[in-house]
Amino acid sequence: MDIIVLFISFVTCAFAIDPNVTIIDEAPKMVIGVSGRKEMIATKDKDIFMTCVVHNKPADKKVEWRAIAPDNTNIEISEDQDSKDAYRYQIDQPSAISWRVKIQNIQIADEMRYICQVEIGHQKYATEERYIRVTEKPQIMDLLTSSNQLVEEGDPVQLTCNCTGWPRPNVKWSKVAGGLLPSGGQEYAGYTLNLGNSRPDHRGYYKCTCQNMVGKDSRIVYLGVVFKPTIQVGQMEPAQAYGYQKTLECVIEAYPVPSEDQITWTHENIPVSSSAKIKYIEGAMNRVTTKLTIRGVDPNALGLYTCQASNTKGSTQANINLKYSSQPTPDITGEIIRSGASLISISITTLLMFVTVGLLHTCKF
Ligand SMILES: *[C@@H]1O[C@H](CO)[C@@H](O)[C@H](O)[C@H]1NC(C)=O
Numbered sequence: 001m002d003i004i005v006l007f008i009s010f011v012t013c014a015f016a017i018d019p020n021v022t023i024i025d026e027a028p029k030m031v032i033g034v035s036g037r038k039e040m041i042a043t044k045d046k047d048i049f050m051t052c053v054v055h056n057k058p059a060d061k062k063v064e065w066r067a068i069a070p071d072n073t074n075i076e077i078s079e080d081q082d083s084k085d086a087y088r089y090q091i092d093q094p095s096a097i098s099w100r101v102k103i104q105n106i107q108i109a110d111e112m113r114y115i116c117q118v119e120i121g122h123q124k125y126a127t128e129e130r131y132i133r134v135t136e137k138p139q140i141m142d143l144l145t146s147s148n149q150l151v152e153e154g155d156p157v158q159l160t161c162n163c164t165g166w167p168r169p170n171v172k173w174s175k176v177a178g179g180l181l182p183s184g185g186q187e188y189a190g191y192t193l194n195l196g197n198s199r200p201d202h203r204g205y206y207k208c209t210c211q212n213m214v215g216k217d218s219r220i221v222y223l224g225v226v227f228k229p230t231i232q233v234g235q236m237e238p239a240q241a242y243g244y245q246k247t248l249e250c251v252i253e254a255y256p257v258p259s260e261d262q263i264t265w266t267h268e269n270i271p272v273s274s275s276a277k278i279k280y281i282e283g284a285m286n287r288v289t290t291k292l293t294i295r296g297v298d299p300n301a302l303g304l305y306t307c308q309a310s311n312t313k314g315s316t317q318a319n320i321n322l323k324y325s326s327q328p329t330p331d332i333t334g335e336i337i338r339s340g341a342s343l344i345s346i347s348i349t350t351l352l353m354f355v356t357v358g359l360l361h362t363c364k365f
């Protein structure tokens with residue numbers, strides 16, 4: 001009897017052909033990953049399909065789908081046509097030898113190995129597997145990302161950025177228009193850009209970019225710094241010949257930007273009269289230029305000029321010393337400009353001279 005059983009078993013073993021398990025008709029399509037493993041790259045929230053085809057299945061064996069989580073937990077998906085979790089996994093049989101699983105609304109937590117198997121002996125299985133990678137496009141998370149802000153000069157500043165996305169996106173900071181970051185370099189890789197104590201030159205537009213293999217998202221953050229005016233003068237010791245025009249220039253940077261009446265000029269500590277030609281030119285990046293034009297330089301016009309600018313943070317002044325030159329010098333436009341007013345005064349002087357000379361000639365005593 002024993003011998004017969006043994007014989008039958010032997011015959012069965014010798015002639016049975018091992019089941020052949022293959023996975024076909026995957027959506028999304030299978031790709032070969034870097035490590036040579038068969039992968040499916042799925043988009044989060046989409047449905048996934050895999051069909052397991054089994055040739056030569058022993059009649060008493062069942063086709064099973066299971067998964068192995070990254071922590072090696074075994075997750076049973078299905079046995080034959082029965083789903084172990086009907087909410088997440090649906091099983092159907094498109095043909096007599098195929099078992100199709102649909103994973104609904106795949107999530108990042110579903111990223112793992114999926115195995116179709118048929119038992120071929122005690123604890124021995126014919127298997128085929130796929131590794132499902134789940135991807136999600138980066139999206140900036142408002143609550144974890146800095147918005148436009150205004151800080152006082154000297155305040156510590158950190159700009160932060162974070163985003164959703166899978167694989168975890170790379171997060172980097174750069175300055176808009178390609179400037180250097182205060183920390184040096186064009187880019188900083190990380191969630192938090194630490195600027196230390198804010199300086200006026202920190203102000204500007206910063207860009208956070210989150211990027212992974214499926215996309216990117218970015219956010220531009222404006223950092224404003226409240227700071228006391230700084231002044232740069234065009235020329236500290238300009239010189240001009242009498243009768244020619246000279247324009248004095250102060251370039252002010254400040255935030256808030258000083259208004260027209262927060263900028264004053266003095267000459268030898270006396271406010272320059274309003275009739276003088278003062279121009280106020282507002283520029284980009286919290287800059288304003290003030291120009292004082294002296295139409296016809298004369299001895300009274302020489303000496304110390306001071307431009308002063310103030311805002312809520314304080315007041316700053318800069319000096320320009322206008323000197324005499326025996327030769328006419330170009331004005332800031334680059335041209336030598338002879339003053340119209342002094343031309344007339346010269347004409348009058350000349351006229352007076354002629355008149356005087358004429359009178360002297362006429363009146364011979
Ligand atoms: C299993 O079947 C597939 C498709 O019919 C075939 O390409 C493959 O070589 C077979 N594998 C084995 C181990 O028999």
Ligand SMILES: *[C@@H]1O[C@H](CO)[C@@H](O)[C@H](O)[C@H]1NC(C)=O
Pocket residue numbers: 144161162163164191
């Ligand atoms: C960024 O977000 C991820 C995912 O929500 C989180 O794990 C991480 O701690 C966050 N990091 C920072 C610096 O906010």
